[in-house]
């Protein structure tokens with residue numbers, strides 16, 4: 001009998017941000033094929049909180065620039081495991097369909113006759129800025145946002161909306177190409193003073209927020225040795241973060257006296 005595969009989004013690395021359906025699916029799994037980022041941390045936290053999963057766990061963790069198991073081998077593994085009749089859960093960081101190659105894995109399985117369900121996850125693109133008190137849209141500040149990877153070379157004028165000041169740009173996998181991205185974005189209507197925040201290891205032990213502007217952020221990030229995983233947010237919404245207090249000027253009328261008198265150190 002052919003088994004099946006479920007792609008589950010693990011969220012940004014905090015087991016509390018796994019969906020209820022995601023947890024139920026993990027409990028039903030015979031085997032879990034897990035990524036490093038987000039997914040492993042969630043499995044470890046579930047175990048530490050006494051939630052036992054009967055599934056075997058296969059770690060296919062990826063590090064930036066170092067793919068422990070090539071994508072093709074992961075695809076083959078999912079098919080082979082499902083062909084033995086198992087319920088295979090493919091646990092991926094964040095949401096499987098946001099720069100996660102989730103649809104590729106789903107298509108490969110379906111081409112081999114394996115049914116695949118998808119359980120969405122909380123994407124780091126939105127949840128990691130939130131941990132630093134940064135909304136991607138905010139009335140009067142930003143009405144839209146774009147999520148890009150640093151691997152995509154941002155081209156000046158390539159995407160018109162990227163240069164508009166009321167549009168938030170979120171960069172995933174963007175630490176290594178930060179200097180280039182900041183340079184190109186500063187060349188648009190935003191200018192060098194446009195605020196930037198980098199949130200490293202969101203929800204993790206090494207969570208850290210670095211705030212600067214398009215003109216300064218590459219130098220600050222180098223001095224602070226900013227590392228992956230990190231989400232980079234570019235736009236005026238960064239001014240709304242408690243981490244911007246004293247670093248950037250607030251957008252007019254957005255900080256009340258009460259807010260300034262009691263800035264939350266841990267914003268959530």
Ligand code: SAH
Pocket residue numbers: 012013037038093094095096097098099100122123124125128171172173174199200201202203204228229230231
């Ligand atoms: N599918 C994932 C994204 C995969 S790309 C999602 O929806 O979140 C991997 C990138 O996501 C990392 O390089 C980093 O930019 C970002 N990322 C994922 N988890 C993160 C975390 N806990 N803290 C900071 N960045 C994170």
